[in-house]
Amino acid sequence: MPxxxxxxxxxxxELTAFARRARAAAARMHPELSLVSFTLLAHLEDRGxxxxxxxxxxxxxxxxxxxxxIAALERLGLVERRPAPEDQRAQVLHxxxxxxxxxxxxxxxxxxxxxxxxxxxxxxxxDRFAGYLLRYNASAGPLD
Amino acid sequence: MPxxxxxxxxxxxELTAFARRARAAAARMHPELSLVSFTLLAHLEDRGxxxxxxxxxxxxxxxxxxxxxIAALERLGLVERRPAPEDQRAQVLHxxxxxxxxxxxxxxxxxxxxxxxxxxxxxxxxDRFAGYLLRYNASAGPLD
DNA sequence: AGGTCTGGTTGTATAGTACAACTTAAAGGG
DNA sequence: CCCTTTAAGTTGTACTATACAACCAGACCT
Numbered sequence: 001m002p003x004x005x006x007x008x009x010x011x012x013x014e015l016t017a018f019a020r021r022a023r024a025a026a027a028r029m030h031p032e033l034s035l036v037s038f039t040l041l042a043h044l045e046d047r048g049x050x051x052x053x054x055x056x057x058x059x060x061x062x063x064x065x066x067x068x069x070i071a072a073l074e075r076l077g078l079v080e081r082r083p084a085p086e087d088q089r090a091q092v093l094h095x096x097x098x099x100x101x102x103x104x105x106x107x108x109x110x111x112x113x114x115x116x117x118x119x120x121x122x123x124x125x126x127d128r129f130a131g132y133l134l135r136y137n138a139s140a141g142p143l144d
Numbered sequence: 145m146p147x148x149x150x151x152x153x154x155x156x157x158e159l160t161a162f163a164r165r166a167r168a169a170a171a172r173m174h175p176e177l178s179l180v181s182f183t184l185l186a187h188l189e190d191r192g193x194x195x196x197x198x199x200x201x202x203x204x205x206x207x208x209x210x211x212x213x214i215a216a217l218e219r220l221g222l223v224e225r226r227p228a229p230e231d232q233r234a235q236v237l238h239x240x241x242x243x244x245x246x247x248x249x250x251x252x253x254x255x256x257x258x259x260x261x262x263x264x265x266x267x268x269x270x271d272r273f274a275g276y277l278l279r280y281n282a283s284a285g286p287l288d
Numbered sequence: 289a290g291g292t293c294t295g296g297t298t299g300t301a302t303a304g305t306a307c308a309a310c311t312t313a314a315a316g317g318g
Numbered sequence: 319c320c321c322t323t324t325a326a327g328t329t330g331t332a333c334t335a336t337a338c339a340a341c342c343a344g345a346c347c348t
Contacts, residue, residue, distance in 0.1 A: 007270035007271045011262065014280075016179070016182075019170070053294080068298095072334095126152060207327065208308095216303095295343090296343090299339085307332090
């Protein structure tokens with residue numbers, strides 16, 4: 001007996017609960033890479049390198065935040081900066097081999113955790129759930 | 145053509161994206177109450193008052209963290225402490241009228257935002273999405 | 289050339305969090 | 319009954335993530 005308001009309420013409650021736990025959970029799952037660092041590395045891999053500004057724009061972070069995150073990742077030897085060919089100001093950020101390795105490791109752990117957690121879902125439900133999440137996130141303005 | 149691995153991958157990616165944005169989004173939606181403060185107040189309302197220790201246990205936060213959060217909420221006049229009848233060490237935390245009012249306001253804003261965002265979903269999809277989120281969160285151990 | 293825009297870093301401040309040390313009070317075991 | 323242990327909470331300290339503002343340096347546009 002679905003009821004719009006009750007469903008919306010549940011969605012809100014459960015997403016909130018999830019959000020509350022997510023960072024700490026990620027930190028436990030891979031202590032060496034925060035959720036944000038992980039997504040930055042993943043983005044670099046995805047794009048095959050990009051500028052700090054692009055990361056800031058994509059993730060709605062201040063450029064100073066990205067600057068410090070990247071500095072930390074560089075200190076860890078996971079990211080390297082290369083001069084941008086056509087703009088002396090800019091740097092193109094790339095994963096180092098070690099960064100790619102760490103990312104692969106963390107990605108594998110996360111994947112395993114999610115697979116485990118969704119192990120008893122049937123394929124049709126997984127597919128629909130994935131679709132709903134995509135739809136939900138897509139409906140977000142960049143502002144939330 | 146659903147494919148287990150692809151769906152799991154999507155779920156992981158979209159939940160991660162959501163988690164990354166959630167706190168900042170909550171802060172924009174209601175600057176006066178962080179996501180954590182909001183959930184603490186909501187829990188107090190839900191239970192009709194409880195001890196700091198209970199909040200810490202429920203949300204897996206350190207008791208010092210809860211202590212400071214509560215102190216802040218008390219400073220804002222949103223929460224009050226009452227002596228616990230049977231244990232001199234403990235305090236029972238309650239919403240003040242003002243706390244209840246603020247919570248109601250924030251809850252209304254959040255509800256409106258979620259309704260808006262889900263406005264063009266049909267009822268069956270909302271119901272299924274809510275069910276999936278419940279199932280997903282329930283499958284989490286308390287440890288993530 | 290001069291003014292403006294863009295990429296990035298650094299200074300400073302704040303929030304949220306944990307862990308450890310401490311205080312006070314309750315509980316349990318001789 | 320006292321003494322040890324456990325539980326509730328606070329406070330000191332430290333760290334991470336974050337933003338905003340000030341700044342520097344290179345690019346771009348008349």
